[in-house]
Amino acid sequence: MVGIGPKFLKLYGRARYRQVDIEAFEESCLASSTKAPTATGRAG
Numbered sequence: 001m002v003g004i005g006p007k008f009l010k011l012y013g014r015a016r017y018r019q020v021d022i023e024a025f026e027e028s029c030l031a032s033s034t035k036a037p038t039a040t041g042r043a044g
Helices: 019-029
Strands: 009-011 014-016
Touching: none
Parallel strands: none
Antiparallel strands: 009 014
């Protein structure tokens, strides 16, 4: 199984997330458009 999500710490049987790791994960998920540019260079 491949984990998808921010890095986490396992402490006392619970997953804990650092703010910096959450923000880095969110940054990696950002997209500027849902469409790929066409051959003319314009999206859509």
